[in-house]
Amino acid sequence: MDKTINIKLKVWRQAGPKAKGAFETYELNNISTDSSFLEMLDVLNEKLISEHKEPVAFDHDCREGICGMCSLYINGHPHGPDSGVTTCQLHMRKFHDGETITIEPWRSHAFPVIKDLMVDRRAYDKIMQAGGYISVNTGGMPDANAIPIAKKAADEAMDAASCIGCGACAAACKNGSAMLFVAAKVSQFALLPQGKVEAARRVKAMLGKMDELGFGNCTNTGACAAECPKNVSLSNIARLNREFICAKLKD
Amino acid sequence: MTWLSNSSVGRKVVMGVTGAALVLFLLFHATMNVVVIFSPEAYNAICEFLGANWYALVGTLGLAFLVVVHIVYAFILSVQNYRARGKERYAVTERQKDVEWASKNMLVLGIIIVCFIFLHLYNFWFKMQFVELQHMAGADVDLSRVTDGAGYVRELFACPVYAVLYLVWLAALWFHLTHGVWSAMHTLGWNNSIWMPRWKCISKIVATIIVLMFAAVVVYYLFAGLCGGAACAA
Numbered sequence: 099m100d101k102t103i104n105i106k107l108k109v110w111r112q113a114g115p116k117a118k119g120a121f122e123t124y125e126l127n128n129i130s131t132d133s134s135f136l137e138m139l140d141v142l143n144e145k146l147i148s149e150h151k152e153p154v155a156f157d158h159d160c161r162e163g164i165c166g167m168c169s170l171y172i173n174g175h176p177h178g179p180d181s182g183v184t185t186c187q188l189h190m191r192k193f194h195d196g197e198t199i200t201i202e203p204w205r206s207h208a209f210p211v212i213k214d215l216m217v218d219r220r221a222y223d224k225i226m227q228a229g230g231y232i233s234v235n236t237g238g239m240p241d242a243n244a245i246p247i248a249k250k251a252a253d254e255a256m257d258a259a260s261c262i263g264c265g266a267c268a269a270a271c272k273n274g275s276a277m278l279f280v281a282a283k284v285s286q287f288a289l290l291p292q293g294k295v296e297a298a299r300r301v302k303a304m305l306g307k308m309d310e311l312g313f314g315n316c317t318n319t320g321a322c323a324a325e326c327p328k329n330v331s332l333s334n335i336a337r338l339n340r341e342f343i344c345a346k347l348k349d
Numbered sequence: 350m351t352w353l354s355n356s357s358v359g360r361k362v363v364m365g366v367t368g369a370a371l372v373l374f375l376l377f378h379a380t381m382n383v384v385v386i387f388s389p390e391a392y393n394a395i396c397e398f399l400g401a402n403w404y405a406l407v408g409t410l411g412l413a414f415l416v417v418v419h420i421v422y423a424f425i426l427s428v429q430n431y432r433a434r435g436k437e438r439y440a441v442t443e444r445q446k447d448v449e450w451a452s453k454n455m456l457v458l459g460i461i462i463v464c465f466i467f468l469h470l471y472n473f474w475f476k477m478q479f480v481e482l483q484h485m486a487g488a489d490v491d492l493s494r495v496t497d498g499a500g501y502v503r504e505l506f507a508c509p510v511y512a513v514l515y516l517v518w519l520a521a522l523w524f525h526l527t528h529g530v531w532s533a534m535h536t537l538g539w540n541n542s543i544w545m546p547r548w549k550c551i552s553k554i555v556a557t558i559i560v561l562m563f564a565a566v567v568v569y570y571l572f573a574g575l576c577g578g579a580a581c582a583a
Contacts, residue, residue, distance in 0.1 A: 108440075119437070121440065171439060171441075173441055173443070174439065174441040174442045174443030175443060175445075200440055200441045202439055202440060202441070205434065205435045205437050205438065205439055206433065206434065206435050207432060207433045207434065207435040207436075208433070209435075210435075211437075270445075272430070272434065272453055273430035273433060273434070274430065274433030274434040274435065275357070275430070275433065277357075305356060305357065305358060306356065308357070309355075309356055309357050312432070312433055313357075313433055314357075314429060314430035314432075314433030314434065315357040315360055315361055315426045315429055315430055315433075316357065316358075316361065316536075317361075317426070317430070317452065317455065317532070318452060318528070318531075318532040318535050318536065319448050319449075319452040319453050320445075320447055320448050320449075320452065321444075321445050321448050321453075323447070324445035324446070324447045324448055325445060331542055332535075332545065333540060333541045333542040333545055335535065336535050336538050336539070336540035336541060337538070337541075338358070338538075339358055339361075339362075339535070339536055339537065339538040340537075340538025340539070341538070342356070342358045342538075343358065343362060343537065343538055344538075346352045346356075346359070
């Protein structure tokens with residue numbers, strides 16, 4: 099038998115980017131503890147539709163924690179109270195019967211609300227476009243193992259690259275800073291020989307874009323790394339600082 | 350060098366470098382203070398050495414510059430960060446368990462520290478180096494106690510109120526330093542996964558050493574005052 103719980107939801111409703119938002123309270127009964135958090139929201143939306151009410155808008159896509167599309171600030175934590183998971187991997191067994199669950203959108207100057215719980219995260223795409231890539235001339239595909247790479251560097255680069263760009267770091271940060279995201283993206287290239295070539299140009303362009311888009315200044319509180327669904331390490335930020343300072347001193 | 354003001358990392362580098370320089374000053378200041386417990390005469394000799402001499406004045410001005418830059422940047426960064434957070438605030442927030450309390454309250458701790466610095470300057474600097482400066486400017490002032498640092502220390506901390514106020518100040522300083530020291534190194538890029546716990550440990554040790562050295566003088570003269578019956582005179 100499935101265990102079921104009754105919950106109360108406090109959901110942020112906002113009709114559009116310029117509209118004034120407010121919390122609405124909904125009660126849901128007999129929610130299976132085996133269902134995922136997003137399935138619970140699907141149940142809520144079906145209920146709202148059957149009552150001829152506007153369903154709650156929220157972002158989601160792959161529902162297996164790799165696309166970075168889901169967001170939601172649940173009970174004071176981005177991606178909810180569980181650690182190392184995205185909202186779509188969060189299950190209702192993490193909540194208890196009769197609990198009030200507060201669901202808010204990411205709140206950051208650079209992530210304006212589009213509707214309800216959906217925010218515009220194109221700021222991260224703009225940072226990537228500013229330099230988060232490696233320039234490759236077209237031609238024959240080189241052999242994958244032609245360039246020797248130390249295991250440690252490969253592992254660290256892979257850990258940095260596990261960032262899915264969901265925006266939880268900036269959402270959790272009291273300074274609205276996107277440093278952990280930028281640090282992960284700078285690190286995944288800077289650690290590898292293919293990326294090192296353009297490292298100085300890349301770090302200046304990406305950090306400049308981050309500042310321009312209105313993200314805050316990092317004060318090393320570590321809330322980002324504590325909330326990151328992919329457990330991206332804070333030491334990447336030290337690497338970003340190092341890369342940036344060295345690049346500027348070389349100018 | 351415009352990147353020190355127009356990039357986020359640059360602004361943080363300024364905070365880190367000025368902060369680290371101030372930590373070195375605190376270490377020097379605290380070491381100097383401890384001397385008063387062992388030999389008030391030696392302490393007064395240091396006071397004379399650091400009176401209104403050209404090198405002490407240059408040092409004082411340099412220090413004032415560091416403090417002003419550190420504070421001005423703190424406010425600029427705080428305002429920018431407050432704006433970056435957006436207009437709507439979260440209804441529910443919870444501190445993560447790996448996040449130090451001090452790291453989220455550096456501005457408040459800094460403001461407490463600055464307020465006490467004014468009191469501290471009034472208690473000591475105003476009666477010592479400042480009087481010497483007034484004398485150099487031709488004012489008719491009493492120079493008899495300008496190098497009597499030990500006397501002023503003894504009189505001030507004989508007042509339990511001042512002793513407690515100074516201890517509160519030192520507690521705020523301790524919290525500020527436990528985050529500040531490792532954070533400065535992190536900002537300067539001198540950190541990685543191995544050094545992170547080491548720097549955090551070093552921060553706590555440095556903060557504790559500095560605060561204990563300062564507090565030792567306060568507590569020593571508080572008890573000396575209570576037992577010896579020295580007059581409380583602030």
